[in-house]
Amino acid sequence: MLGISSQQLFQQLLVGLINGSFYALLSLGLAVIFGMLNIVNFAHGALYMVGAFCAYFLLNELGLNYWFALILSPLIVGAFGALLEQLLLKRLAGLDPLYSLLLTFGLALVIEGLFQNFFGSSGLPYAIPKELGGGRNLGFMFLPNYRAWVIVFSAVICFSTWFLIEKTRLGAYLRAATENPTLVRAFGVNVPRMITLTYAFGIGLAALAGVLAAPIYQVRPGMGADIISVVFAVVVIGGMGSILGSIVTGFALGVIEGLTKVFYPEASNTVVFVIMAIVLLIRPAGLFGRTA
Amino acid sequence: MKTMRLSAVIASLLLTTAAFADDKIVKIGELDDQSGLYADQGGPGSVLSVNMAVEDSGLRDKGWTIEVISADHQNKPDIAVGVARQWFDVDKVDAIVGVQNSGVALAVAGVAKEKNGVLLVSGAASSDLTGKACTPNTIHWAYDTYALANGTGKAIVKQGGDSWFFLTADYAFGHALQRDTSAVVEANGGKVVGSANIPLNTPDFSSFLLQAQSSQAKVIGLANSGGDTTNSIKQAHEFGITAGGQRLAALLTFISNVHALGLEVAQGLTFTETFYWDLNDGTRAFAKRFSERMKSHAMPTMVQAGDYSSTLDYLKTLEVMGGNPHDGAKVVARMKELPTDDPLFGKGMIRIDGRKIHPAYLFEVKKPSESKYPWDYYKLLATIPADEAFRPLSQSECPLVKK
C-alpha cells in the first residue's frame, strides 16, 4: 500500500503512540490548569524539563533511582509550582487571563535560561532503569520495553486523572469552584487552597512526563521549549477546557505525526499546526470543547 | 617663521608615517556560541584556548600589547554581524577567532572582507568557507564537511560498509554533509540505499531509525550535529540497532558529545576528527594545561584546539612580519606563505583558498571495558595524510584559486 509495507506502518503507529503519550500527559496538565484555573501555563514546558533534571539529580546526588524519581520528582516540582502560584500567579487573579499567560511565559524564560547557564546545552545522560531495559521482538519491530512502559503508564495516569476530575466528589468540588468560587466558598470549601493544589497537580503531571522522558530524550534545558508549542496546539484542538479532549487528542496526534513521518517527513513538524488551523475553522471550541 | 613652518611640516610628515608604520598592538575577538547548543564544543573553552595561545606566543614579554575580548553570538547571524561590525569599526579588533555555526561564519566572513580584518574559523563546518564563499581574509582551520565526509565515508566503505542510509538534519549543513559523504561512498564502490530528512531539533528519532533499520543498510550515516546527534545515537542504542549489526557513522562528533552520551551508549561509533587530546605528547601536554584551567575540567575538543592553533599561528606570523600592519588581507597572505608546525595539529600549511591543511584521523569510540582512565574514549583506526584529507584545489570553486 503506497509503497510502505504493513510492517513499517505498524512500526510507525506504535512509535506515534509513544510520542502521543507525552503529548497526552503534558496537555492533560495544561488542560487541568486551564480548565480549572483559567491560566494558560506557558511555563509547562520548562517545568517538564525541571522534572527531568530533578530525576537526574535524585539519581546522581542522592542515589535514588528511577522508581523513587517517579514519585518524588512530581512532588518536589509540584511543590515548587504551588510556591509559584502563591507568590506570583495569585496576584493576577482578577485580571485579564492574558497577563497570566505573559507571566508564565516570563517564568519559562527565567527557568530555561538559568538551567542553560548552569548546565550548558549538550544534555546529561540518564540511563533506562534496568527493570525496564531490553525489549521484545514483536515480529514487525523490536519494541524496547521502556517505550511500552511509557504508553501503558501514561494511559493509566491520564485516565486516572480524568476519573478523578469527572467522576469523584473532589473533582466535582474543583469544577464547581471554577464555575462559581463564591458559592463554593460559602459552602466552607477552601477555594484558594484548592486552586493552589490544582496548579501544583498540573505541574506535577508535567514533572512526571519529564521523568518518563529522561531515559529516552536527553535531559537538556531546551527539552521543554522543543515540545511546548505542539502541546499547546494539542490542547487547542482538543478543546481548552476538556480533560478527555486533551488525552484523546494527545494520543491521536502522536499517531498522526508518526504517520506523517513515514509518508512526508518534512511536514511532520507542521502537521499538528495545520490540523489545528483546520479544526479552528470548523469547530472553534475544539473537538471536545464546551463553547466558552 | 619660515623654519618653524617647515619644521612643523616635516614633523607632521614624520608623525603620519609613524602612524602608518606597523605597531605591536593586537586585539583579538573570540566570537562564539558561549551558552547555547554548541557552547560545549567551543564556547568558553575556545576563549581559554585563545588566551593560552596569546600566553604561549611569548609576545607580551617582547613588548607587544595583546588584548583578547569575547562575545556570544547566540547562534544568530544578525547578532554576530552586529558584533563583528562594531568590533572592526569601533573597537579596533584585528582578528576574529572561533565562530561556530556555518550560517554565522559565512555572514561574518563577509564583514571581515568588507572591513579588511582577519577571520580564523575553527568552529563552523561548511566547506563553502574555502569554496564559493572564500575571501582573502578568511582562514578555515580545524575541519570542514569535506574532510568529515572523505575521512569517515571512505574509511567505512573500505572496511566493508558499502550500503548507507542517511539520517539528515534538514538544513544546509546536513544536506552538504550528506551530499559530500554520498559522493565519497559512491566513488569508492558503495551505494546509498535511502535517506530521511529530519527537521532540526527533533527530540524523537525512533520512526526514522526504524526506517533505517528496515532498509538493512550496513551503515547508518548521521548527517547532523549537537543535540540531534546525541539523541539519534541514544535512541539507536535503545532500539538495538547496533546490536543488530548495523554500524553508526556519526559524521560530526566531538569529544563533548561522547562525554555527554557515556561510553555505554557511544561505543563503536566511528568518525573523523583532526584532533584528539590523547593522540601524542604534544596534544597531551596542551590538554592537561587546558583542562586544569577549565571550570568543568573537560578535555579540549577539536574546535578548541583549532582556536588555539590558529591564534598562535596568527601571532607568530605577526612576529615574523615585525609588527601589526592592521591590514587583514596582508597578514592572511603572509600566513599562507609560511608553513605551520604546532603541537596540536602537527606539520601543515595554509592553502591559497584559506584552507588549513593537516592530517585527519579516523577514530572509534572505545567500549567501557577498554577505557582505562577519565576521558580515555577514542581508539585510532587510521590516519589520513594531510594531502588527502581536504578537497583538492582542482575541485575548488574558490575565485582565489587560479585555474
Add this chain to the structure above:
Amino acid sequence: MSDQPQTTRISAQAHSGRDERIVFLVMAALLVAAPLAVYPFFLMQGLCIALFACAFNLLIGYVGLLSFGHAMFLGSAAYVGAHAAKVWGLDPGLAILAGAGSSTLLGVVTGALAIRRQGIYFAMITLALAQMIYFFSLEAPFTHGEDGIQSVPQGMFLHLLDLSNQTVLYYFVLAVFLFGFLVIYRTINSPFGDILKAIRENEPRAISLGYRVDQYKLAAFVLSAALAGLAGATKAIFAQNASLSDVHFSTSGEVVLMTLLGGMGTIYGPVLGAFIIVAMQQYLGQYLGQWVTVIQGAIFIAVVLLFRRGIVGEIAHYFKRSL
C-alpha cells in the same frame, strides 16, 4: 459567566494631541542627532525593531488582540525583501515594498483565520501559524535555511541615494521608521481608530451599533502585518541579511516583551521598549550570553506583576497625560 470577578482589560489612555506632538518632535530630533553619539548600526537595528513593536502594539494596545506570532510578518518580509534585492536585483525601495507587500498578503490570509477568535485563543492561533511559517522557512530552498540570505546588496535608492554609505543609509532607515510611525499615529487618531477602540472596550455594543466588527479587526490586523513587514524588509536591507531568527518564536516573544515594558497602548512605549531591549541584547548580550534570556524573563515577570502600564504608561499616568 455569572459571578466572574471584574476583569481589568489591557487598555490605553484617552488622548490629547499636544503632548504627543511635542514628544514626537523631541523623539525625531534625538534620532536625527543620534549618529553623532551612538554607533549607527545599532541605531538602525533599534529603529526597525521599534517600528515592528509599534505595529504589534497597534493590535494589542488599540484592538486588544495579543498576537504571539508577529515574527512571521517581520521574518517573511525580510526574506522576500532580501531575495528581491539579491536575486532579482531590485532597487532597495522596491525590495522593501515587495517585502511589505508579501507580509500584507500573509496578514490577510492569517488574519482571516485568526480573527474568528479572541483573547487566548487568538494568541494560540497566531502562535501556531507563526510556527508553520517558521518551519516553512526552514525547508524552503530560497531562504537557505540555517544559513539565511547573506550579503544582501544595499544598492542605490531611486538611483540617487547610495545606501552603502552609512550616513545615507541611516537617514533612509530613519525616514522609513518615521513614515511607519506616522501611519500608526494617524490610524489611531482617526474615526477608524475610534471604532477599533470601541470594539476593544465593548464588542457586543459595537456590533449592536451596526459595525462590521470582524472587518475592522481584520483591517487592523492586516495594517499591523504590513507595517511589521515594512520593518522586516528594511532590516534585511540595512543589516544585509535575513535569517531564521527573524521568524523564530523568540522574536515574537521579544516584541511582546518590548511593548509590555514600554507600555501597551501608548504610542511611544513600544519605541522606548524596543530600544531598551535591543540595547540590552547588543551591549550586554556579548558579555552575559544566556543571562540575557533570564533577564528578559525577569523583566516580563516584574512588569506584569508590578507596573503593567509599562514605563511610558506609568509616566503618562503619573502626569495624567497621554503618550
